[in-house]
Amino acid sequence: MSEQLATLTPQRNPSGLSLRRVSKAFGAVQVIHDVDLEIEGGEFVVFVGPSGCGKSTLLRLIAGLEEVTSGDVMIAGTDVTDEDPSDRGIAMVFQTYALYPHMSVEQNMGFGLKVAGRSKAEVESKVRHAAEILKLTDYLDRRPGQLSGGQRQRVAIGRAIVRDPEIFLFDEPLSNLDAELRVGMRIEIARLHRELGNTMIYVTHDQTEAMTLADKIVVLRDGYIEQVGSPAALYDDPDNVFVGGFIGSPK
Numbered sequence: 001m002s003e004q005l006a007t008l009t010p011q012r013n014p015s016g017l018s019l020r021r022v023s024k025a026f027g028a029v030q031v032i033h034d035v036d037l038e039i040e041g042g043e044f045v046v047f048v049g050p051s052g053c054g055k056s057t058l059l060r061l062i063a064g065l066e067e068v069t070s071g072d073v074m075i076a077g078t079d080v081t082d083e084d085p086s087d088r089g090i091a092m093v094f095q096t097y098a099l100y101p102h103m104s105v106e107q108n109m110g111f112g113l114k115v116a117g118r119s120k121a122e123v124e125s126k127v128r129h130a131a132e133i134l135k136l137t138d139y140l141d142r143r144p145g146q147l148s149g150g151q152r153q154r155v156a157i158g159r160a161i162v163r164d165p166e167i168f169l170f171d172e173p174l175s176n177l178d179a180e181l182r183v184g185m186r187i188e189i190a191r192l193h194r195e196l197g198n199t200m201i202y203v204t205h206d207q208t209e210a211m212t213l214a215d216k217i218v219v220l221r222d223g224y225i226e227q228v229g230s231p232a233a234l235y236d237d238p239d240n241v242f243v244g245g246f247i248g249s250p251k
C-alpha cells in the first residue's frame with residue numbers, strides 16, 4: 001500500500017447489488033429489457049456495448065436518477081427501487097465531469113457535503129483526504145478552467161470519494177482524455193478500487209479498459225444482456241460473434 005493511502009479505511013463489507021427483471025421505457029420505446037444481474041460486494045464490473053445500447057440508462061436506474069418501468073433494484077439485500085438517489089449510498093462520476101466553473105477545486109469537491117448539511121470541519125477534512133488520494137492538494141484553490149483534462153476528471157472522482165459511497169458508478173469517465181492520460185487514469189482507478197475496496201460499476205467502450213479493469217464484464221446489446229463473465233471467460237469462450245467482436249476475441 002502506498003504511504004499516501006495508508007490512512008484510508010477500506011470497505012470491510014462492501015455492498016453488493018442486484019437487478020431483478022429491470023425494464024425501462026421512454027414513452028413507447030423500451031430501452032432496457034428484463035435485465036437480471038448480480039454484482040458481488042467489492043466487485044469491479046464493466047458494462048460494454050455499442051452506443052445507444054442502454055449502458056448509461058442502466059447506470060442511471062441503479063443510481064435512481066431514472067425510475068424503472070418495472071423490476072427491482074436491490075442494494076446490500078434491500079429493495080431501493082423507490083428510494084431517492086441520495087439514500088442509495090451511490091456516487092456517480094460522469095464523462096463530462098459536470099464541475100462548477102465558478103467554484104474552486106476545494107469548493108467543487110465539498111459542495112455536495114455542504115449542501116447535505118455536514119459541518120465545515122468534516123467537509124474540509126474529507127476534501128483534503130480525497131485531494132491527497134488524487135494528488136490534487138496543490139490545486140485546491142484553482143478553478144476548473146485552470147486545470148488539465150486529467151485534473152478535472154480527478155476533481156470529479158474526488159467529489160464522489162468525499163461522499164464515502166458504498167458503490168461508485170463511472171460513466172465513460174476517461175473518454176474525453178487523450179490516450180496517454182487515459183492510461184494513467186486507468187491505473188489510478190484500478191488503484192482506487194484496490195485501496196478502497198468498494199463495489200464499482202464502470203461503463204466504457206474501450207476494450208483495453210474493460211479487459212484490464214474488470215472482475216466481470218457485462219456485454220449489452222439493444223437493452224439486453226448478451227453475456228456476463230470474467231474478461232478471460234469472454235475472451236476464451238464468447239457466446240456469439242457479437243460478444244467476441246466486442247471483446248476483441250479471435251473466436
Ligand code: ADP
Nearest residue numbers: 026027031049050051052053054055056057058
Ligand atoms: P448508451 O449509454 O449505451 O450509449 P443510453 O443509455 O444513453 O445508451 O441510451 C439507450 C437508449 O435510450 C437510446 O436509444 C437513447 O436514445 C434512449 N434514451 C436515453 N435517455 C433517454 C431519454 N431521457 N428520453 C428518451 N430516450 C432516451
Ligand code: MG
Nearest residue numbers: 055056057171
Ligand atoms: Mg452512455
